[in-house]
Amino acid sequence: MSAGQSFWEMDELRLVSGAMVILSVATGALVVLPYLLLENVKPPAGLKPYTNEQLAGRQTYIANGCVYCHSQQPRDIKQAPDFARGWGRASVAGDYAYDTPHLLGTMRTGPDLLNIGARQPSKDWQLGHLYQPRAYTPGSIMPPFPHLFEIRQGQAQAGDTVVKLPPAFARPGEVVVAKPEALALVAYLLALDRTYPALPEKR
Amino acid sequence: MDLTVGILLGTFVLSVLALFFFIWSMAQGLFGTGQSAAAVIFARNEFGIVEDPAATAEQQGDLQQEMDPNEQYYDYFDEAMLAATRDRLAVRRRLRADADHRSRADQSSAGVVGVCLTLAVVWLVLASFAGLISSIKLHAPDWWVQYDWLTFGRIRPIHLNMVAYGWCSLAGIGVALWLIPRLLKKRLIGAKYALVGGALWSTGVFAGTVAIGMGYSEGLEWLEFPWQIDILLVIGGALVGFPLWLTLLRRKVESLYVSVWYIGAGLLWFPILFVIGNWPGLHFGVQQATTNWWFGHNVLGLWFTPLGLAAAYYFIPKVLGKPIHSYNLSLLGFWSLAFFYSQVGGHHLIGGPVPSWLITISIVQSMMMVIPVFAVAVNQHMTVLGNFRALIYSPVLRFVVLGAMMYTAASVQGSLEALRSINTVTHFTHATVAHSHLGLYGFFTMVMFGSIYFIMPRVMNWEWPFPSLISLHFWLVLAGFSIYFIWLSIGGWLQGFAMLDEKTPFMQSVALTLPYLQARSIGGGLMTLGHLVFAAHFFAMGWKFGPTRLGAALLEPSMLLRLLNKKVAA
Numbered sequence: 056m057s058a059g060q061s062f063w064e065m066d067e068l069r070l071v072s073g074a075m076v077i078l079s080v081a082t083g084a085l086v087v088l089p090y091l092l093l094e095n096v097k098p099p100a101g102l103k104p105y106t107n108e109q110l111a112g113r114q115t116y117i118a119n120g121c122v123y124c125h126s127q128q129p130r131d132i133k134q135a136p137d138f139a140r141g142w143g144r145a146s147v148a149g150d151y152a153y154d155t156p157h158l159l160g161t162m163r164t165g166p167d168l169l170n171i172g173a174r175q176p177s178k179d180w181q182l183g184h185l186y187q188p189r190a191y192t193p194g195s196i197m198p199p200f201p202h203l204f205e206i207r208q209g210q211a212q213a214g215d216t217v218v219k220l221p222p223a224f225a226r227p228g229e230v231v232v233a234k235p236e237a238l239a240l241v242a243y244l245l246a247l248d249r250t251y252p253a254l255p256e257k258r
Numbered sequence: 259m260d261l262t263v264g265i266l267l268g269t270f271v272l273s274v275l276a277l278f279f280f281i282w283s284m285a286q287g288l289f290g291t292g293q294s295a296a297a298v299i300f301a302r303n304e305f306g307i308v309e310d311p312a313a314t315a316e317q318q319g320d321l322q323q324e325m326d327p328n329e330q331y332y333d334y335f336d337e338a339m340l341a342a343t344r345d346r347l348a349v350r351r352r353l354r355a356d357a358d359h360r361s362r363a364d365q366s367s368a369g370v371v372g373v374c375l376t377l378a379v380v381w382l383v384l385a386s387f388a389g390l391i392s393s394i395k396l397h398a399p400d401w402w403v404q405y406d407w408l409t410f411g412r413i414r415p416i417h418l419n420m421v422a423y424g425w426c427s428l429a430g431i432g433v434a435l436w437l438i439p440r441l442l443k444k445r446l447i448g449a450k451y452a453l454v455g456g457a458l459w460s461t462g463v464f465a466g467t468v469a470i471g472m473g474y475s476e477g478l479e480w481l482e483f484p485w486q487i488d489i490l491l492v493i494g495g496a497l498v499g500f501p502l503w504l505t506l507l508r509r510k511v512e513s514l515y516v517s518v519w520y521i522g523a524g525l526l527w528f529p530i531l532f533v534i535g536n537w538p539g540l541h542f543g544v545q546q547a548t549t550n551w552w553f554g555h556n557v558l559g560l561w562f563t564p565l566g567l568a569a570a571y572y573f574i575p576k577v578l579g580k581p582i583h584s585y586n587l588s589l590l591g592f593w594s595l596a597f598f599y600s601q602v603g604g605h606h607l608i609g610g611p612v613p614s615w616l617i618t619i620s621i622v623q624s625m626m627m628v629i630p631v632f633a634v635a636v637n638q639h640m641t642v643l644g645n646f647r648a649l650i651y652s653p654v655l656r657f658v659v660l661g662a663m664m665y666t667a668a669s670v671q672g673s674l675e676a677l678r679s680i681n682t683v684t685h686f687t688h689a690t691v692a693h694s695h696l697g698l699y700g701f702f703t704m705v706m707f708g709s710i711y712f713i714m715p716r717v718m719n720w721e722w723p724f725p726s727l728i729s730l731h732f733w734l735v736l737a738g739f740s741i742y743f744i745w746l747s748i749g750g751w752l753q754g755f756a757m758l759d760e761k762t763p764f765m766q767s768v769a770l771t772l773p774y775l776q777a778r779s780i781g782g783g784l785m786t787l788g789h790l791v792f793a794a795h796f797f798a799m800g801w802k803f804g805p806t807r808l809g810a811a812l813l814e815p816s817m818l819l820r821l822l823n824k825k826v827a828a
Contacts (some may be wrong), residue, residue: 066514067506067522074523074596078530079562079601084269084619085552086534087546092613096543118473120411126686130609134682136760146611151543156477159547161612163686163757164396165762188399194769198400202406 098152101251105153105243112243115236116158119200126160127169127247143170147253165197172248181241182218182233184199190224203237262344269619274628277444295513296581299441299572301356307579309717312653314725321651325579334496359443366445367436368717369453370501374432375717377394377460383793386786388417393782399776407471415470419672422480422557423491424463426698429706431498431563434521436713437572438502441518448501452788454506455497462490478546480554488536492529499525516588517568518712523596525566531556540554544611551603559599559737563665566702567634568597569709570662574641577655583640591633599627605676609684624676629667638662648749653728657708660736664700671696683758688771688778689750692743699739699785707731707792714799721802727795731788738784743776749774 061251098104105113116122116128129137131145138144146169151157160167175181183190186204188197211217218231222234225231233241297305308321346480392414395401401407425746431452439446446452466483471474473483483491503527506518514522534540535553575582582588604620642648649656671693675684684690711728715721723726749771756767798804 070514070519071526073593074526077593077596078527079602080597081556082534084302084601085616086545086549089548089613089616090541093543093545094476102427104548115473117475118412119406119409120415120475122477122479123411123414128610134609135758139760147612148544148613153543155542155546157543157550158477159607161479161686161690162607164688164768167379192765194765196396196768196772198395198399198410199403200406200409201403202409203446251800255787 056071074127093148096148096152098251099147099149099251102150102152102249103246105246109243109246110238111236112160112239112241112246115203115240116155116243121150121168122158124160124162124164124197125162125168127167128159129167137167140166140197141170141174142167143173143249144253146249149253150249166196167242168247169249170247172245173250176245178220178241182216182237183220185222185237185240186218186231187224190221200237203234203240205232205234207208207232266278266384267641269601273456273622277281281423285475295515296575296585298511298513298515299442299517299576300579300581301360302350302352304356305579305768306580308648308652309579310577310652310654310712312711312722312728317651317653317725321577321648324645324651339349340809351374360440361442363439363445363573364436364716367439370446370449371432371436371713372717373453374428374435374797375714377456378425378428378432378706379418379710379793379796380426380787381463383419385417385425386782386789388413388420390786391780393775393779397772398778406473409532412471412473412475415475415479415566416467418480419463419466419482421471421698423466423483424460426562426702426706428460429710430524430562430569431459431704433569433706433709433713434525434565435498435501436717437517437521437568438505440515441515441572442505442511444500444505444508444510447508450574450784451497451500454501455494458490458497459494462487465490476536478550480557481550483536485536485538488532489598492533495525495529495532499529499683501662516574516582516585516592519592520568520571523592524561524568525761527556527560527564531560533544546611547610548604548616549608553603553604554606556600556602561594561597561700562702563599566661566665566705570638570658570665571703573654573705573709573712574638574662577652577658578641578645580641580645583637587637591630592631592638594626595630598623598630601626602672602676605681608676608678608681617775621676621678624673626644627669631666631673634665635662639666653725653732654708655710656732657704657711658703659706661701661704664704666691666695668697668701683754684750685754686757687754688746688748688774689754692746692750695739695746700743704735709736710796718799718800718802720799722795723798723802724795727791731792731795734788734791735785738781738786738788740781742781742785745777748778 068212075250102180129142129144132138150169151159155180180191185197185200186191207215207230208228209230211232215230216233218233260775306325308318310318313321353458391402391408392410395410395413399410406412428702435452437450445643460484466487469487470482470485474484474649475483496543502522506514506522531553541549571582571588601623602620604616605624608617608621610617638659638660642655649659674692675693682763684693711722752774753767753771756762
């Protein structure tokens, strides 16, 4: 601050130091404090780590951007009827102990999926629904994912997982076979089950 | 829990103190007008002289006539100049010297600014198509499903990243690099670093977009690019910021104009946000979610908003030839924006599994945002007040002032949407998407359009070849965006109520949005069309199409002489 400069005048030093102090405060509140507070949160007893296949499915979930339409964070019954819709109890930090990157989501163009494995445990339903959502949910605006499946003319080969589509959607002479990505994704979806009781908040 | 209660209490106290400080300083009359720092953007005796390089000669004349009655600015004329009024040759010489000086400043940044803005326009067009495809896919889910990279879950983040890091960032950087030499009255030093930086940055955006298309997203909104690619953006961003600091340290001006604060701080904040947000292996679970939204909201508040406001703070007074309403108010606006905006990210997680004190802090600070917002609003709108007719004559002002108004609207809406009761309805719905477009499109993109219309004639030394295309662009994007915003907001709001009603089946909340999603596609289509007009005009200028015109009209001596004669007569 040079002589004759008023108290209000702004110079480089004030700009840089002020900007940095303010950013540090915000980073402290929103990044560092949560880090310190959540670092030692233990996974609840009912929560199992993901298997390798489930983790691969989680990558498929990420690669295809499921998070842009599906949240994974049921809200408390006092705020919203998420529980009544069968989406599960309000989630707690421990529920996400194995979730990196987090997939909490910000949109509910489709329903919340934190407990989809408990709500819809049928592998056949999940596979068919990924292949053509409207075969199972009329009016759905979810995209189909044909790139996770293969269409075979004639018979399926040994070891193939054939998608059992509703008759109206199955084409004669063709079988739809799930690729490993689809199977992994379904394995992940079925693992989304946080219906065990939440542990009391850590003291 | 004592610690967290303490933090919460501390934040409350700090915020309330800030509010009282604001009221006190208002009462003390600290926010008067006429500070010399506000005059930095004008050359000697340039007050009262309008400047809009995108205006036709006729519009420029009308604009000047509109501003002529602001006689209070005659006080800024220096005495020597007044004495010399009758010596027209001397006046011309002085004006020519000022004009040459500014022209040298403009030329020093022309190359790098031209490159950044050209890349930005290319990204804008690509991003518009990505957005339009995403929008259509939401109401026509079986359309174009044969390519995996076009699935909604990939083309939507491709849209977001192209807009955020391609169009908005490169446009903002280009505008900032052009403003710096003008504001510091010094040739841009180290423009070649910025040129390399811009190229690296754009390469990074391209690589990141391809990565998302191939399914290599990192899965976090706003942070999708794989961290290996982020390195390109970090190095590119640092190289772009370098000339700013080099030039700043050798500036010729005493006072730093408000735009310089915003640009300087933004260029400091963004790299830090980006590096912390993207650091691999550091974040986990719910903590990562808070970091995600600390980043997601700060990239708006501490990167795009500063760049957009910097441009608005320059172009509004510059076009009007009238200094900003209050220097001290802009000071308050700047610091309170930095303080409050940086802590609002938690409002994206209301109702989520995050500590409640964190969410409360963010809600409180979201409400406190009304202080900087009103500081900026009062300042910018008071400058235009009384001269709204200028919007008719000045294409630049039309975009920038509309953008500044949408900034106010988006911010007030944002504060309200952070309230728990309103957030419960709008969270997880399309209303949030509409809101984010009000900020990044209504405010930021509009301001960038206006800025580019001002800057490019100076960069190219060539006037916009087809002025009617500027109007066409304006009305297309205004109509398109109005449809987009209004209908999507209504649809999202209804969707939110449907989801909150336990007895309404979930599928009904999907079905009822369909007409609104279709309306959004129509609005988005008009916006895309407007962008094509804009891009075509931009490249037509680049290839020097259109009727031959005079080179850039810098300072119009005859206008000043007219003003001076009036002053002498008065």
